[in-house]
Amino acid sequence: MASTMFRIGGDLGVWRLGFGAMRLQSEPGTGREGSLAVARRAVELGVTLIDTAHMYGWGANEELLAEALYPYADGPVITTKVGCRHRRRGPAAGRPQARPARGGEQG
Numbered sequence: 001m002a003s004t005m006f007r008i009g010g011d012l013g014v015w016r017l018g019f020g021a022m023r024l025q026s027e028p029g030t031g032r033e034g035s036l037a038v039a040r041r042a043v044e045l046g047v048t049l050i051d052t053a054h055m056y057g058w059g060a061n062e063e064l065l066a067e068a069l070y071p072y073a074d075g076p077v078i079t080t081k082v083g084c085r086h087r088r089r090g091p092a093a094g095r096p097q098a099r100p101a102r103g104g105e106q107g
Contacts, residue, residue, distance in 0.1 A: 006049075014077055018049030026060035039068035043076050050078045 005013045019042040025031035042050070052061045065078060 008077070012077065014049040015046065017047075018051055019047045021050055021052040021061055021065060022056050024056070024061060024064055026057045026064045032064070035064055036068040039065055043069060043073065048075050048077060050076060051081065052078060053080050 004016055006016045007013050019039075021039065024035035024039065026035065039050070050065060052065060054062070057064075062078075062080075069076065069078075
């Protein structure tokens with residue numbers, strides 16, 4: 001059993017096989033309902049690590065996961081990578097903007 005676990009920071013154990021949430025559809029409609037069901041089912045099946053990023057719908061993916069998994073059970077860990085926002089226009093388009101001053105701004 002130990003070989004199937006991964007420790008984050010030395011003490012937070014999760015299964016090595018996680019769930020990548022990038023393809024979940026967050027727009028209203030049947031795609032969204034299916035995405036909610038998929039996220040819930042992943043946790044029911046024992047997934048303990050869900051990976052998302054702000055870039056997956058500019059925050060909509062995280063909101064979808066929050067809705068799908070509430071009330072929050074002990075166990076699942078939701079992670080994000082690339083903890084920054086990207087500018088989407090102008091000469092810096094596509095470059096990471098990870099300065100603290102950027103805060104919640106979408107540029």
